[in-house]
Amino acid sequence: MTAICSMVELVEKSKLYSHALSKQTLRISVCAGTGCIANGSKLVYEKFLETVKDNKDFVDIHMLTEESVSEGKTVVRTGCRGFCSKGPLVHIDPLNVLYTHVKPEDVQEIYDAALDGKIIERLVYHDPITNEAYPNAEESPFYKNQTSNILLHCGKINPESIKEYIADQGYFAISKVLTEMTPEQVNNIVSASGLRGRGGGGFPTGTKWNFARVQKADKKYIVCNGDEGDPGAFMNRSVLEGDPHRVVEGMMIAGYAIGADEGVFYVRAEYPLAIERLKIAIREAEENGLLGKNILGSGFNFKLSIREGAGAFVCGEETALLASVEGKRGIPRPRPPFPAVSGLYGKPTVINNVETLANLPRIILNGPEWFRSFGTEKSPGTKTFALTGKVRNTGLVEIPMGTTLRQLVFDIGGGIPNGKKFKAVQIGGPSGGCLPDSMLDNPLDYDSLQKAGAMIGSGGIVVMDEDNCIVEVAKFFMTFIQAESCGKCVACREGTKQMLYIMEKIVNDQATLEDLKLLEEIAHVIQDASLCALGKTAANPILSTLRYFRSEYLAHIVDHQCPAGVCNAFKKYQINPDLCKGCGACAKKCPVNAISGTIKSPFTIDSSICIRCGTCKDTCRFGAIEVR
Amino acid sequence: MNELSKDKIISFTQEVAMRHNYNRSEVIGMLQEIQEYYHYLPESALNELSKCLKVTPQTIYGIATFYAQFSLDPKGKYIVKICDGTACHVKNSRKIYDAVEKKMKFIPGKRTTVDGLFTLETVSCLGACGIAPVMVINDKVYAQMDPEAAAGVIETLAKRETESAEEQ
Numbered sequence: 001m002t003a004i005c006s007m008v009e010l011v012e013k014s015k016l017y018s019h020a021l022s023k024q025t026l027r028i029s030v031c032a033g034t035g036c037i038a039n040g041s042k043l044v045y046e047k048f049l050e051t052v053k054d055n056k057d058f059v060d061i062h063m064l065t066e067e068s069v070s071e072g073k074t075v076v077r078t079g080c081r082g083f084c085s086k087g088p089l090v091h092i093d094p095l096n097v098l099y100t101h102v103k104p105e106d107v108q109e110i111y112d113a114a115l116d117g118k119i120i121e122r123l124v125y126h127d128p129i130t131n132e133a134y135p136n137a138e139e140s141p142f143y144k145n146q147t148s149n150i151l152l153h154c155g156k157i158n159p160e161s162i163k164e165y166i167a168d169q170g171y172f173a174i175s176k177v178l179t180e181m182t183p184e185q186v187n188n189i190v191s192a193s194g195l196r197g198r199g200g201g202g203f204p205t206g207t208k209w210n211f212a213r214v215q216k217a218d219k220k221y222i223v224c225n226g227d228e229g230d231p232g233a234f235m236n237r238s239v240l241e242g243d244p245h246r247v248v249e250g251m252m253i254a255g256y257a258i259g260a261d262e263g264v265f266y267v268r269a270e271y272p273l274a275i276e277r278l279k280i281a282i283r284e285a286e287e288n289g290l291l292g293k294n295i296l297g298s299g300f301n302f303k304l305s306i307r308e309g310a311g312a313f314v315c316g317e318e319t320a321l322l323a324s325v326e327g328k329r330g331i332p333r334p335r336p337p338f339p340a341v342s343g344l345y346g347k348p349t350v351i352n353n354v355e356t357l358a359n360l361p362r363i364i365l366n367g368p369e370w371f372r373s374f375g376t377e378k379s380p381g382t383k384t385f386a387l388t389g390k391v392r393n394t395g396l397v398e399i400p401m402g403t404t405l406r407q408l409v410f411d412i413g414g415g416i417p418n419g420k421k422f423k424a425v426q427i428g429g430p431s432g433g434c435l436p437d438s439m440l441d442n443p444l445d446y447d448s449l450q451k452a453g454a455m456i457g458s459g460g461i462v463v464m465d466e467d468n469c470i471v472e473v474a475k476f477f478m479t480f481i482q483a484e485s486c487g488k489c490v491a492c493r494e495g496t497k498q499m500l501y502i503m504e505k506i507v508n509d510q511a512t513l514e515d516l517k518l519l520e521e522i523a524h525v526i527q528d529a530s531l532c533a534l535g536k537t538a539a540n541p542i543l544s545t546l547r548y549f550r551s552e553y554l555a556h557i558v559d560h561q562c563p564a565g566v567c568n569a570f571k572k573y574q575i576n577p578d579l580c581k582g583c584g585a586c587a588k589k590c591p592v593n594a595i596s597g598t599i600k601s602p603f604t605i606d607s608s609i610c611i612r613c614g615t616c617k618d619t620c621r622f623g624a625i626e627v628r
Numbered sequence: 629m630n631e632l633s634k635d636k637i638i639s640f641t642q643e644v645a646m647r648h649n650y651n652r653s654e655v656i657g658m659l660q661e662i663q664e665y666y667h668y669l670p671e672s673a674l675n676e677l678s679k680c681l682k683v684t685p686q687t688i689y690g691i692a693t694f695y696a697q698f699s700l701d702p703k704g705k706y707i708v709k710i711c712d713g714t715a716c717h718v719k720n721s722r723k724i725y726d727a728v729e730k731k732m733k734f735i736p737g738k739r740t741t742v743d744g745l746f747t748l749e750t751v752s753c754l755g756a757c758g759i760a761p762v763m764v765i766n767d768k769v770y771a772q773m774d775p776e777a778a779a780g781v782i783e784t785l786a787k788r789e790t791e792s793a794e795e796q
Contacts, residue, residue, distance in 0.1 A: 087758075
């Protein structure tokens, strides 16, 4: 492969590739995001490839050259299309039809129908409420209410081919930056766009760059934070899996703006596919001369490497992340000095989130006003969210900032399944909070959410229904935070332990109102006395649930009941005398001998001895054990 | 552990360190490679790595114990991870854990079975929330699990192992 040496050559290649792609008479895109692969999309892809590749006009997507510019059929593996609950997903062009839950045995039928220009009705998405069919999924409520900027290519292009990225103006932004702009001009454009850090903090990206740009140093670094550790979030994973070149280009733009010649991707090891695709992207960019020395003849040198995280939530904090990249324990340090002054190996360093970087190419190409046309004044642009939990359509979505929670959960998410009632959304991961239905019309932007006691975080949204116990969920987050506290600050290390201890007392029916008071007191101490964001926000899940769901805490403590029927300690096991055959199997299995009776007549459970383990219920063959 | 395998661990560790040019900042990557090969971090590997990188064994031990990915105990042939991230948690992942746990007989105080076949773990989030709740065995992701299905998967694997052992 010959290197691309100038902007002119890049534009020529782009024309060539996009022309070749436009000549495809049949393009079968099989979603190969983590969700669809788990649902079996690999076999579907292989089956399609087997079916199509014997055709004379089969075009191998990796072999796009001048010779292959001819009409042809192709099969590609794409990144995440977002509709994870309906996978494996297969998209057929030019018919523009999306098939859901595709199995290998459907492949031949899909292929034959596509050749005839027909659509297979049973495989297209049907709205669960109206049962309306949506062959063109873009028209379905899930996609219709979204705006794709960051996810523009995700699920459409082949993430393992730099050619498909170049075909759609790929690397045009960096080439514009290198040939027409000074670092300061690039920095100013990003400042003018109002882009704020997408990792959770929401700090203005342009300002952050400026601190590092004005530093005089022999070496600077740009680091991509791909340590998406929040449980319930997978936006960054999907972007890295679906459009890795966009993030690579973003790194180059940021590197040029701050004067760095080296970039490091820090990606968590739990994302093997993202790491693999990123490796391919970096290699392809190097082979094409888009990374390395004297890029596009501009004199700009830039190289990229990948570091894998090893499972520590605190490493999402920037100083801890840098310690981890340096091969140390990932423990945060006090700021100042800020990383922009003294970061990786003591050199000025900017750490940007995956999604922040993915926004850059289009901001450069379309200008800051374009970016500001989405979202709100203080939070411009779009944001990706991972919509999960008790909602009909789970998956990856992108919406303009300022969209309300109601639109997200009900219009896009399709509401709560199984006729259950909405209870809360957990937003922002362990540092965020739980919001009740009264907050559903709250806009999703940095400042509104902060006011509501939650935060946008990286964008994980977990919907909960009436069957979820808020207190138990808060305890769950405390367990997570306690385990992930790095142990440096006493308030966080000891405080989270004590808070978890009290939460356990509450769900085990052993707490008093005094405990609740103490819980709140500790929460405020941790907020005040912790060094990093993990500690400062550690109490958020508790404080936000106390704010909106205090009655549920009181139900546990004062009324001794769990309204959702989740917490074991409040459950009462009983034997229904009408169903009990008196076999005594349950009494034999009961670990504490709480069940007694005579054979062939109904048994009884002594609830003062019962430890609510549920063994009797699992043992009974007649369904006679009831839980209240 | 016999002397031969200890020697092998030491020479493997030396190779890993050499491949990374003894660069101390890549120690996490080195530990990942050792763990990938042995499924855990043997003590002799940690000691050898400290010699190769000219740092104290405590430094290496400190790093190995800080990150959740590393294990100082040998693991089973199948590493069963039940995701207990938020999305999986609200969809009752705990019950899946309990159901799988019931199928296993552990070494006292450990999460690895007596026969060395399974290690049971929970993970905070695998990022597969769209298809929650999930279970991962080695690298295979099982989507939208329920307690019965998860227990069934374990049973099938255990059965396959006893059958192949009998054949030999």
